[in-house]
Amino acid sequence: MDMEFSAEDLAFREEVRAFLADNLPERLKEGARRTPGVFVEPDIGMEWHRILYRKGWVAYHWPKEDGGTGWSPTQKFIFEKECALAGAPGISILGLRLVGPVICAFGTPEQKARFLPRILSGEDYWCQGYSEPGSGSDLASLRTAARLEGDEYVVNGSKIWTTHAHHADWIFALVRTNPDVKKQQGITFLLLEMNQPGVEISPILSMSGDHEVNQVFFTDARTHVSNRIGEEGQGWTIAKFLLENERGGSCFAPRLLQHIAELERLAQEQPSGVNGAIAHDARFRDRLARTRLEAEALEVTELRILAELAKGRAPGPQTSLTKLLGANIGQAVDTLRLELLGYDALQLPAERPLYGNEAPEPVGSEMAQVAMGNYLNNRASTIFGGSNEVQKNIIAKTVLGL
Numbered sequence: 001m002d003m004e005f006s007a008e009d010l011a012f013r014e015e016v017r018a019f020l021a022d023n024l025p026e027r028l029k030e031g032a033r034r035t036p037g038v039f040v041e042p043d044i045g046m047e048w049h050r051i052l053y054r055k056g057w058v059a060y061h062w063p064k065e066d067g068g069t070g071w072s073p074t075q076k077f078i079f080e081k082e083c084a085l086a087g088a089p090g091i092s093i094l095g096l097r098l099v100g101p102v103i104c105a106f107g108t109p110e111q112k113a114r115f116l117p118r119i120l121s122g123e124d125y126w127c128q129g130y131s132e133p134g135s136g137s138d139l140a141s142l143r144t145a146a147r148l149e150g151d152e153y154v155v156n157g158s159k160i161w162t163t164h165a166h167h168a169d170w171i172f173a174l175v176r177t178n179p180d181v182k183k184q185q186g187i188t189f190l191l192l193e194m195n196q197p198g199v200e201i202s203p204i205l206s207m208s209g210d211h212e213v214n215q216v217f218f219t220d221a222r223t224h225v226s227n228r229i230g231e232e233g234q235g236w237t238i239a240k241f242l243l244e245n246e247r248g249g250s251c252f253a254p255r256l257l258q259h260i261a262e263l264e265r266l267a268q269e270q271p272s273g274v275n276g277a278i279a280h281d282a283r284f285r286d287r288l289a290r291t292r293l294e295a296e297a298l299e300v301t302e303l304r305i306l307a308e309l310a311k312g313r314a315p316g317p318q319t320s321l322t323k324l325l326g327a328n329i330g331q332a333v334d335t336l337r338l339e340l341l342g343y344d345a346l347q348l349p350a351e352r353p354l355y356g357n358e359a360p361e362p363v364g365s366e367m368a369q370v371a372m373g374n375y376l377n378n379r380a381s382t383i384f385g386g387s388n389e390v391q392k393n394i395i396a397k398t399v400l401g402l
Contacts, residue, residue, distance in 0.1 A: 005074065013078050020086040023051055027355075032089035034355040034366055036373025037210045038380070040089045041353060042125065042167050049091045049122045059096055059120055066104045066112060067120050073309040077302065081254035094163065095119040095126035099172040102189070102242050106230045115191070127194070129159040129173030129216060130239070136161075136383075137390050139174070140183045140236065144218065146175040146190060151225050153177075153190060155198075155218045161384065165201050165214040168194050174235050187235035191227040198222065206380075208373040209350050243386065244319050252326030253299035259333050260292050263340055266367070270340055278340055291332050298325045317398040324391040327381040334375040337367070344368035348376075 005013070031044035039045070052058035060076055062068030071079070100119050103111055118124040135142040144157025155175055165171065171192050178186035192199070198221035204213045230238055267279040267288065278284050305318050338345045344364030351360045354369060362369035382388045396402040 005078070009072075009074050009078060012075050013082065016079055016082045017086075019055065019057075020082060020088065023055070024048075024086055024088055028089050029087040031353070031355040032087060034353070034359065034370055035089075036208055036354070036370040037206075037212050037377055038384075039092065039163060039212055042092070042164070044089045044355075045091050046122050046125075048089050049096075052091070053121060058091070059100065061097055062100060062104055062116075066116055073306040077251050077254075077306050080251045084255040084258045087258075092125065092164065094128055094168075095124065098128060098242050099126055099191075102172070102229060102238055105241060106189075106234075106238055110226070111229065124169045125164070125167050127162050127165040127168035127171045127216075129162060129171045129192075131161045132158060133160050133215075137387050139239065140187070142174055142176060142187065144173065144175050145179070146177050146188065148177070148225065152222045153225065153228070155190070155192065155221045155223065157218055159216045159218075160213075161204070162201075162214045162216045163212055165194070165216050166203065166211070170194060171216065172229075174239055177232050181233070184236040185233050187239070188232050189229040189235040189238045190223055191229065192218075192221060192223040196221060206377055208348060208376040210352065210373065210377060212377075251299075251302045252322055252330070253295055253302055256295040256326065256329055256333060257292070257299065259330075259337075260288070260295055262367070263288060263333070263336055264292075266340060270342075273342075284336075284339065288336055291329065291336060294325070294329050294332075298322065298329060301325070317394055320386065320391040320394040321399075323385060324388060324395070327388070330378055330381055334371075334378050337371050338375055341365070341368045341371050345371040348372045 025047075028044055028048050032040055035041065035044070049058055057069055057079070059067050060069040060071050060079060064070035069075075096119060100116065103115050103119075107115070115124070119126070129144070130139060130142075132142050132144060142157075144155065144159065146153040146155045148154075153175075155173070157175070159171075159173060162171070171194055173190050173192060174187050175190055176186050177188040180186070194201075198219045200217040200219070202215045202217065203211050204215060205211055206213070264279075267284070268277055270278045272278045272281050272284075274281075301318075302322060305322065308318075341364065345368050347363045347369055349360045349369065351358075353359065360369075386394075
């Protein structure tokens with residue numbers, strides 16, 4: 001495969017760099033840098049969302065006819081890499097990267113006209129109702145039920161690990177509409193408003209003290225039949241389409257390499273307590289170099305996948321491969337960061353947010369203040385979006401034929 005960028009791609013990279021230099025405020029970079037959670041808070045993420053929306057770049061994974069950019073897979077990679085290098089905050093994937101593409105692919109013209117413009121503009125904030133107590137990796141065993149009464153579905157049950165449900169206006173949820181067929185065949189994909197009687201949100205605090213996830217309870221919650229995406233019983237097909245975007249819709253390597261570069265710089269300054277800087281410690285240097293090589297190998301893998309996508313091939317089991325590798329390399333980076341920062345990394349302030357005028361003073365450095373929070377929160381990265389075991393099973397069955 002040709003690993004070189006074309007002249008057009010190089011020109012696009014310069015355009016992205018110029019845009020980021022002119023439009024990415026320092027306060028948003030600080031907010032992203034000093035957020036230990038998996039997701040940045042909406043005040044940071046949505047400000048960057050709206051900046052990209054005004055530029056017309058916010059929905060770069062959507063079809064052009066639905067408001068997307070029409071970028072090639074290579075341009076998407078370049079954009080994500082340059083955003084990572086510039087320290088841009090992530091934007092919420094729940095609307096733009098998950099339910100948005102589902103509506104683009106499976107929604108009616110009326111559903112597209114109703115929901116897509118408000119996702120693009122950031123007027124509606126979304127959360128995902130997939131996992132349930134007892135139905136995480138075995139998603140097909142979900143029990144939240146919906147029955148049709150007239151022109152409305154009545155929903156009862158609960159969802160768990162629901163990211164940013166406490167901020168959300170809408171939830172997209174898998175529900176069981178037919179208990180008498182094979183479990184994958186009785187599932188339907190519904191959109192429900194969060195601000196209604198019968199929807200209760202219970203916060204779940206992570207080990208780091210961050211409030212990102214929740215449990216959501218539905219007690220006779222209602223949604224109009226026009227808020228069903230696809231047909232009854234088509235939810236499992238739609239869910240698999242969505243999970244391909246969640247598990248492998250991004251390029252992981254650019255941001256990992258940016259974090260590794262930060263550690264390499266810090267290692268030149270951080271004393272080892274024995275003989276000079278930690279960078280002189282052969283054991284630490286070897287582990288850091290090995291992690292960089294793994295991230296660079298992942299980047300090559302992602303570029304190979306991009307080359308396949310550029311030929312018009314649909315994403316498939318390779319999304320499980322990149323998700324598996326990205327999550328595990330990320331955890332290795334977190335561990336190296338703790339070792340590099342030493343005792344300063346033991347701090348775990350209870351205050352939130354850790355950016356802005358009222359943020360607590362860090363011990364040692366800003367990086368040290370969020371290091372333990374990052375480590376604790378990212379332990380979940382090998383579980384959410386499909387655990388390591390699930391990804392390995394997918395790879396074994398669909399790639400290796402085992």
